[in-house]
Structure formats: structure tokens, C-alpha cells
Amino acid sequence: MNKESPAPILDRPNSYVGRTLSRDAAKRAVAGRGRYTDDINPARTLHAAFVRSPYGHAKILSVDVEEAKQQPGVALVMTGAELAEMCTGPWVGTLTCFDGMKSAPQYPMAVDRACWQGEPLVMVVASSRAAAEDAAEFVMIEYEELPVVIDKETALDPDTPAIHPDLGDNLAFEKTIETGDVDKAVAEADIVIEDTFTFGRHTAVSLEPRALLAEYDPGTERLTIHTSSQCPHMVQAVFARTLGLPEHNVRIVAPDVGGSFGLKIHTFGDEIATIAASVKLARPVKFIADRLESFATDIHARENRVRGRIAVTKDGKITSMDIDIRSGAGAYSQYPRTSVFEANQILNITGGPYAHENYRASTQVVYLNKVPTSQYRAVGHPIGNSVGESLVDQAAAACGIDPMEFRRRNVMHDDSYPRIGAAGIEMRDMSHQQCLETLVERMNYDALREEQEEFRKKGVQRGIGIAAFIKGTAPGPSGYYGAGGAPIATQDACTVKLEPAGGVICMVGVTDQGQGVDTVMGQITAATLGVPIESVRVIEGDTDAVPYGGGTYASRATAIGGEATYQAALKLRAEILEIAGVLLQAAPETLDIVEGHVVDKGDTVSRISLAEIGRIGHFQVFELPNHVQPTLSATHRFRLRDALYIFTNGIQGAYVEVDIDTGFLKLLNHWVVEDCGRVINPQLADEQVRGGCVQGLGGALYEECVYDAAGQLQNATLADYLTPMAGEMPDIEVAHIQTHTGVSELGAKGVGESGTGAAPAVVMNAVNDALRPFGGKISSQPMSPETILKALGKV
Amino acid sequence: MKAPKFNYVKAESRSHALQLLDELGEDGRIIAGGQSLMPTLNMRLSQPDTLIDINKIPDLGGITLDGNIVRIGALTRHVEVANSPVVAEHLPLIAEAMPHVAHHAVRNRGTIGGSVALADPAAEMPACVLALGGTMVVESVNGSREIAAEDYFHGLYETARETNELLVELRIPAKKTGDISVFMELAQRHGDYAMAGLACVARINGNAFEGLRLVYFGSEDKPTLASKAVSAVIGQAWSEECKEAATKALEDDLDPMANLQGSSAMKLHLQKVLTGRALDTAIERAEAA
Numbered sequence A: 001m002n003k004e005s006p007a008p009i010l011d012r013p014n015s016y017v018g019r020t021l022s023r024d025a026a027k028r029a030v031a032g033r034g035r036y037t038d039d040i041n042p043a044r045t046l047h048a049a050f051v052r053s054p055y056g057h058a059k060i061l062s063v064d065v066e067e068a069k070q071q072p073g074v075a076l077v078m079t080g081a082e083l084a085e086m087c088t089g090p091w092v093g094t095l096t097c098f099d100g101m102k103s104a105p106q107y108p109m110a111v112d113r114a115c116w117q118g119e120p121l122v123m124v125v126a127s128s129r130a131a132a133e134d135a136a137e138f139v140m141i142e143y144e145e146l147p148v149v150i151d152k153e154t155a156l157d158p159d160t161p162a163i164h165p166d167l168g169d170n171l172a173f174e175k176t177i178e179t180g181d182v183d184k185a186v187a188e189a190d191i192v193i194e195d196t197f198t199f200g201r202h203t204a205v206s207l208e209p210r211a212l213l214a215e216y217d218p219g220t221e222r223l224t225i226h227t228s229s230q231c232p233h234m235v236q237a238v239f240a241r242t243l244g245l246p247e248h249n250v251r252i253v254a255p256d257v258g259g260s261f262g263l264k265i266h267t268f269g270d271e272i273a274t275i276a277a278s279v280k281l282a283r284p285v286k287f288i289a290d291r292l293e294s295f296a297t298d299i300h301a302r303e304n305r306v307r308g309r310i311a312v313t314k315d316g317k318i319t320s321m322d323i324d325i326r327s328g329a330g331a332y333s334q335y336p337r338t339s340v341f342e343a344n345q346i347l348n349i350t351g352g353p354y355a356h357e358n359y360r361a362s363t364q365v366v367y368l369n370k371v372p373t374s375q376y377r378a379v380g381h382p383i384g385n386s387v388g389e390s391l392v393d394q395a396a397a398a399c400g401i402d403p404m405e406f407r408r409r410n411v412m413h414d415d416s417y418p419r420i421g422a423a424g425i426e427m428r429d430m431s432h433q434q435c436l437e438t439l440v441e442r443m444n445y446d447a448l449r450e451e452q453e454e455f456r457k458k459g460v461q462r463g464i465g466i467a468a469f470i471k472g473t474a475p476g477p478s479g480y481y482g483a484g485g486a487p488i489a490t491q492d493a494c495t496v497k498l499e500p501a502g503g504v505i506c507m508v509g510v511t512d513q514g515q516g517v518d519t520v521m522g523q524i525t526a527a528t529l530g531v532p533i534e535s536v537r538v539i540e541g542d543t544d545a546v547p548y549g550g551g552t553y554a555s556r557a558t559a560i561g562g563e564a565t566y567q568a569a570l571k572l573r574a575e576i577l578e579i580a581g582v583l584l585q586a587a588p589e590t591l592d593i594v595e596g597h598v599v600d601k602g603d604t605v606s607r608i609s610l611a612e613i614g615r616i617g618h619f620q621v622f623e624l625p626n627h628v629q630p631t632l633s634a635t636h637r638f639r640l641r642d643a644l645y646i647f648t649n650g651i652q653g654a655y656v657e658v659d660i661d662t663g664f665l666k667l668l669n670h671w672v673v674e675d676c677g678r679v680i681n682p683q684l685a686d687e688q689v690r691g692g693c694v695q696g697l698g699g700a701l702y703e704e705c706v707y708d709a710a711g712q713l714q715n716a717t718l719a720d721y722l723t724p725m726a727g728e729m730p731d732i733e734v735a736h737i738q739t740h741t742g743v744s745e746l747g748a749k750g751v752g753e754s755g756t757g758a759a760p761a762v763v764m765n766a767v768n769d770a771l772r773p774f775g776g777k778i779s780s781q782p783m784s785p786e787t788i789l790k791a792l793g794k795v
Numbered sequence B: 001m002k003a004p005k006f007n008y009v010k011a012e013s014r015s016h017a018l019q020l021l022d023e024l025g026e027d028g029r030i031i032a033g034g035q036s037l038m039p040t041l042n043m044r045l046s047q048p049d050t051l052i053d054i055n056k057i058p059d060l061g062g063i064t065l066d067g068n069i070v071r072i073g074a075l076t077r078h079v080e081v082a083n084s085p086v087v088a089e090h091l092p093l094i095a096e097a098m099p100h101v102a103h104h105a106v107r108n109r110g111t112i113g114g115s116v117a118l119a120d121p122a123a124e125m126p127a128c129v130l131a132l133g134g135t136m137v138v139e140s141v142n143g144s145r146e147i148a149a150e151d152y153f154h155g156l157y158e159t160a161r162e163t164n165e166l167l168v169e170l171r172i173p174a175k176k177t178g179d180i181s182v183f184m185e186l187a188q189r190h191g192d193y194a195m196a197g198l199a200c201v202a203r204i205n206g207n208a209f210e211g212l213r214l215v216y217f218g219s220e221d222k223p224t225l226a227s228k229a230v231s232a233v234i235g236q237a238w239s240e241e242c243k244e245a246a247t248k249a250l251e252d253d254l255d256p257m258a259n260l261q262g263s264s265a266m267k268l269h270l271q272k273v274l275t276g277r278a279l280d281t282a283i284e285r286a287e288a289a
């Protein structure tokens, strides 16, 4: 494994790092004692409801709010035009790092034209949500329907109208990358496989919907916003800048957050409107999206068509891959993170596990009259992996080589790093070979193939799928957000403090949404400092308390925030030992901290407790010589240096049974072997992978936001938009290979999205493995029973 | 979404409820388990003036065997039906169907009367009641009447019940010795409304069907008795050819409605597959009996 650990302190016996510890936050959530934004009810709180566009595209001819204003309990009715006047200007969802990208100016609520069904038009603020909804029915709006652009394939045709005439056409962004010489590789290949893949639109469906409570205090001109967010500092900047308020006067608190999956790294117009209402009325105003609003206004994702091609030699060596992506965005590029990351990620990661040197990827992202799209768990990876891994399977079949063996011959070698991947991005500290061999063992691959054959003889059609993957985690500062002009930190920070009674406060910029980020930071702090875990309190999600940071997104919390925490704890540890050295008349290097006590190195007998050091350091400072000025607090900030991402890798396996008469699937088993570097808390890491897989399987099998030709979302309820449920999910066996990343001393990479990224690919490959004897093949998701029956030629 | 304002009256007795129904006409709406009604209220898809709560009416629930008829009160919760020994013994079709109705939480509140009154075309209970040849007892201030299942289900959420009538009871013939029943449905996730489904009651002699009722749900606008498919099977020795003939004939019995879950062609295909499987199962069950 690893040569010399750069963080030996974490590898000591009984370290809290590498151990499963239970989460306090889980205990309270399970007991129903969570405190989410909607649980916070200051006196005199008002509630916002929105009149939303019933059309996919319509000119707003007139808005009459007079009758609505007269309704019982109504405190404010605000139109899009009125809100626009309170804003510093429209949003434009472009980033300078995306060359040539364009997007139309967008106001938080539409001013004269609605561009998607569900776009907010008028806000009604009243004594209760019900009263606000009642009054909203009295808002009279005259519309003139405009033609909609719904089909991404025809969105760029000359006779398709431009949704935003000022942009000239519906093209948001295009990009092509090429390494090596694809045309030559294709011309010289023994076998070339081509296929076209389509992916339906998804949305995140967090259990707790978007939620915001704004409280403006006209005395201090301070604004306190409780909101279900992953990125408090980012939303602070966006909210403050949009409404022209000083950023330091805006406090963002993210209390318990009930799931997020990328949805809650975004800002939405209805949230700006709610805040504006609080400023205007000087009263608390709350907006809680209901499920219908969630479907019709939360960001969507994944709508892509990808043409792919793979070239191989007949002995099974991949020589090139090339893909062409048509990505369907919404009516605007989502501000400030844009709607083009997904296509860009597909382009970055397709075929990423393999050693071929010729790769071309091009993408066009087009505007549609639908909900804006943006980052959702494992951005682009489910698509890139499904495309790449299906092509690999098809190539293996064409070569007559077992798909596991085919991958064995093509993955990058574990001893070949650092190296540049086919998409031109640096890869380091990866373990495709080790992961693959571990999967072979875990699946009992050869025996499983035999079992599959036995079942076939009995008329039972089972399929085995494999999907290798890479996953971009923990983005660095050079690539995107900050560099592209968005107020989003790619660094993150931690402040660790020793309190007088020996307790330790750890304040982090990264945030928890139920995955256990707080627990993990506590473990790192306790292990590094040498204190019992019970004495550490982690504080996150409050811009008044924690150091500035990017928050949690892109599997960065442990990789970036974890290293900051580790280094901050090391600094505090050094200070404690220095003070102890003075008090004990010992050289600090001869001392150690174990279970909250300073001891002589190698010994366990307490020489002085941290509580005593805390007491002296805070209250009895006169006991220390003048040159010792204890701060008992340390801050560290960490960011990647040159790397674009910390790439992780892994491989998944799936075993499924297909009822070829009904097209119904049974998911029998699922395996994941992945390499997230150092595992801090094995159970939390496992459950991230499992939950991630389930989310990926949901997308692959059930989920799709269906629009009709008029731009009406057809299935905006949980009865019609099917999410995965436990009953249908397979057991998911997880194993970790731990190749520590060299970019930090902690060595942790991201883990939260690895399940989601490859689960759709592996289950599609498994289904196609089952269908192969019947000549059927699926290249579109979700794979509904009808899709499967069609592939079999039965309907 | 929040429901618009409505009035709420708790009916103290059957006659109270009937009185209210008569007075309020279209403006009144019965609430039983609320599992179907509440979402439509919250989404403002229906805006009744007054809800008439029948949950506290004492004599509207319960399951009894009365001669060769099983009587199920309209307010009987799905969970009570699912756990009832009377149902298990005398209405095995319904016992087999019940686990497919929604999830535990919904079954704890939802009522069999609510299911039958609502007449969702993909619901299990209406199909079972029709397959078993049951009748619905409805009551108004003018008295009560009994409607055969064949005459009761009119179409998409439409039934023979008048707006001033309360559904009070289902009367379902108990299983006779030798009756075989089979219930099958296809739903992508357990507890979802069916994509296609079939309730089947048969009398089997050796390898042949002597009597057969096939009721399809989830594909038509109401639970639908198939006659052509049945004719293709009755009196024939059950065989692959017979199965083929039955599924072919089903094309004349059904004309499935497409929805988000699938096209008309797929639904027909699934109903055909279920037909073959259900009849195979019926023969197996007859052999085992």
C-alpha cells in the first residue's frame, strides 16, 4: 500500500480515523428531533407562495394584483417587475472559463416573458401558506403563448425560433477536445462500434425540499437567512450581491438539511423574492417549496443524447473513443454555476479508465423551454460512464472476449501514475487493476458466469454487468468556479479551538446534509489532537461562526475540508504541546497527547490534562511567561494546487434477472469496489456508496421528468415520477481500495458520488448481457419495461 | 400545496350522513380514509364546499359471513381486510390482491369503500369485486339499493352511485368448493398502482376450464370483464394453443389506454402475458387442491 504515511499520527493504534463511529445527528433525526428550516418559526413569520407560469413560453401582457392584495391575511403581493427594481441587475449564468458561452439575462421572477412552466411570476406573502395560496388564485395575468422549443435535437435547426432572440440561436455552449488522432485510429482499427445513447431528465428529489426563512432587522440592517443549503458562503454572496446588501451583513445558517444531492448548491429566484419580501416588510418571511414546486422548479439534469464510437484491435485493445454530446439545458443557464458542467464532465470522463491515447469529444448545449438544468449528484458521470462502458461491452462482445478480461487488458496500470488521461487531464494515485481483481473475487466472477449459464438452460435470463469508472472529486481552484468568476470558494478552512474545560470546538466551512461530514471532521480532529471524540463539538453551516469556505459539493468535503481540519488540529496540537512544555519544563518534542492528556512520548501517564491547559491558557495566563501568548485556536486553509480534480476510480458489478415476457427487472446483486483514498469512517463511506448506487439505479430504471410537446411537465408528483424504493433495490456490497492521494497529507479523496456515477452503466450492461442472446440491446435510460420489450421486439 | 378552505362536518350516524349528502348535493364530499381525496384537495384539483367525515359512523365497518355472502362494511380499512380470517378463507382472491394495494401506511387508513367509490381504473379492489360477482349496497334518504358490480363501474372514476348516495357495504359471494382464484399484477415498484393486472376466478375440471371470469384492470378506463378470451378457453383442454387463442381473443376484449407507464400496445402485451400466466397458475392450483 502506502510507503511512508505523511500523517503517521492518524495511523496510531485505536485511532479515531478509519473507524466506524455513530453519528449524533442521525440519532436526533431518527427520533424526529431534527431541526430543519421549516421547524424554525419566529414570531410574526409570513409565508410566501408563488404564481408560476402555466405555459412553457408566454409573453406576459398584463398583471393585475389588486384583488389578490385585498384577500385575508395578505401582507404583500410583488410582481416580477417590482422585484427586479430591488435587484442590482439580472443574473447571467455564464462563467469566463467556458469560452464562448452565452446565456440570457434572467430576473428572479419573470418580468415580461415566462420561459418555462413553473417560472415564478408573482409572489404573494400572507399570514399562512394556505392564505397565500388562496390569494394567489386572485392574481390575474394575461398571457400570449409563444412557440416552445422542447426537442434538443431540433433546437439548433434554422427554422427553430431562438428562445432568447438576442442570443441569435439556442446554443449555450460548444466545445471540442481531441487528443491523439482519432480518425487515423478508426481507419486502422479491426473493429469499430458505434451507438447512440439517450438519457432522460432527472431531478434530485431531496426528502426535505428547498426551504428558506429570511429575517431582516431594519435596526442593524442585518439579514439572517436560515436555508437548506450545502454552500452557505456561496449563497451569502449571491443573495447579498443580487439585492445590493453588504455581504458581511447577511448571515446564512443551514440548520439540519434533509438531503441535497447537488440541488442545494444552487440559488433560485423564488428565494431572492422571499428575502426581498423580508427586507421590504421587515418581518420574517418563509418559503418552503412543496413537492409540486420541487419538480417544476428545482434544477433538472441528465437530459443528453450521446453518439459514441469505439475502435479496437481484434485482440481487444482499445485504440480510440470519440463522442458527440447534445445536452438539453433549460431556458436559462443556471446562475452562478451554469448549465454546461454536465456536458463538460461527460467530455472529461467518458472512457476515462482506459489507456487509449486517441480521444475526441464534442458537445453542444442547447436551451429549451424547460426548467433550468445544473449540477446533480455525480454531474455527467452517469452519462459518460453509461456511454463508455456500453461501448466497451459491445467491443468486447464483438471481439469475443469476456468483458472483465477485456477491461483487464485496457485499464490504466496501477504503476503508471502520474499520467495524462485520454481527455488530457492528469490522473494520479489510482488503482484500476487492484479494483478489478478485487471485484472478480467479490463477485466470484467465474462461478457467477457458470450460474448464469445454468439459469439460461432453465429459461431464466440473467445478466452480469461490469462498469469501471473514474470520478472527478474535490475540484481545484484553477478550473472553474472561482476562476470562472463565480463567488464560490474552492479552498476550505477549519478553525479548531481548545476551550477552558478541555472541550474542543471545530468549525468547518464544509457542511453536512445527513451524510456525516460533521462526524468525519470530529474524528479527524479527535485523532489528530489526541482527545476523546466526546470532547469535540463540530460546528458547520453558519457564516457567522465558521471560516470562509466553499461548502459541500463535488465530493469535496472530506478531501478538502478534511485536510484543512487535519492541519488546523496539528497546529493547535503544536501550541498545546508548547504550552505544556513550558509548564512541565520539558521539550515539546518529548511530549504527546493521548485521550485528552499530555503524556511523555511512548507513555500513557498523564502529566497534565488538556482541561488544565485550557484553564491556564484562558484564565490563569499569569502562570505562563510573558513570551507565551496562548491563542488556543488555530485555523488552516487548504486548496488543491495544480490539480483540476482529485480523480478517484473504481468498478461496479451487477447481477440482474430480466423477465423477457414482461420487460420487468429484478436486481439480484450489486458490487462496488472503489478507491476513495483514506477512509475516515468505513460505515459512512459504505453508505455513501450504497445510497449513491440507489440514486443511480433510480435514474437508470425509473426516473424521468416527462415534458409534452407544449412544454408541460407531465409527472410532477411522487406518484408519477418514480424514485427507487428499498423493496426493489439489491444488496450492495462495497469494498474500498485505499490509495491515498498525494495532494494532501490526510490522503482522502471524495466518495459521495461514486455509486451514482457508475450504477446506471453497470445495470444497463447487465440488462444488455441478459438480452444479448435474443439480439436485443438497450441504449436509452430510463430502462422501463417498455424499453426492454421494445429492445426484444415484443411491442 | 395547501387545500383551499372547506367546511367539515363529522357525521354522527348513517342517517346524519345521508341527510347531509342530500342537503349538500354536489357541494358535499364524503371523506373516508382520505388517502385519495386529501392529495386532490391539497393540489386544488377538487374544491368541495363541505367534507362529510364518515369515520366515526359506528356501523359502517366490519367483515361478516352471512350465509354464503361475505359482507364488508364500506369503512373497513384495507388493513382489516388484509388481516381478516373470513376474507382469507372465503375470499382468497381479495386476500391475494390486498398486499398489492399501496403500502402499509396507506392501508392503515384507506378503506375498501373508498376504493370502490373512487373507481380508479388501476385499483385492485374494484377488479376483485367484479371478478367475484359482488354487489354494492348504496343508501340515500330515499332508501337503499343494491347494484351488481357489472352495472356499477361506468368508466374513469365514474360509477352508478348517485351523489346523494352513500356506499355502505359490499356483498361478495363466498368461495364455493372447487373455485380457484388467481390474482396477478405488474407494477414497477411494490405498492404502485398496476401497469396491468388481472383478477381471475375459475372452475376447473381436470385440464379444462368449465367456468371462468377474467377481469382486467390498469389498462382500460374501468375494471373490464373479458368475454372473447373466456370463450376461447371454456370447455377446451388447457394447452399452449388454447393459451394462444385466448390471448389472441383478448385483443377484441381490450383497448388499453396509454399513460406515462406505457403505450396501449405494451399494456395489451402485458395483459396477454398475465392471462397465460394466470391460467397456468389456475390449473396448477386446481391440481394441487
Ligand SMILES: Cc1cc2nc3c(=O)[nH]c(=O)nc-3n(C[C@H](O)[C@H](O)[C@H](O)COP(=O)(O)OP(=O)(O)OC[C@H]3O[C@@H](n4cnc5c(N)ncnc54)[C@H](O)[C@@H]3O)c2cc1C
Pocket: B029, B030, B031, B032, B033, B034, B035, B036, B037, B038, B054, B074, B075, B100, B101, B102, B103, B106, B109, B110, B111, B112, B113, B114, B115, B117, B118, B122, B123, B124, B125, B165, B166, B167, B168, B191, B192, B193, B194
Ligand atoms: C401512495 C399511495 C399509493 C396507493 N396505491 C394504491 C394501489 O396500489 N391500489 C389501490 O387500489 N389504491 C391505492 N391507493 C389509494 C388507496 O387505496 C385509497 O385509500 C383508496 O383508493 C381510497 O380509500 P379512502 O378510504 O382513502 O378514500 P377517500 O380518499 O377518503 O375517498 C376517496 C373517494 O371516495 C369517496 N368515498 C369514500 N368512501 C365513500 C363511501 N362510503 N361512499 C361514497 N363515497 C365514498 C370520497 O368522497 C372520495 O371521492 C394509494 C394511495 C396512496 C396515497
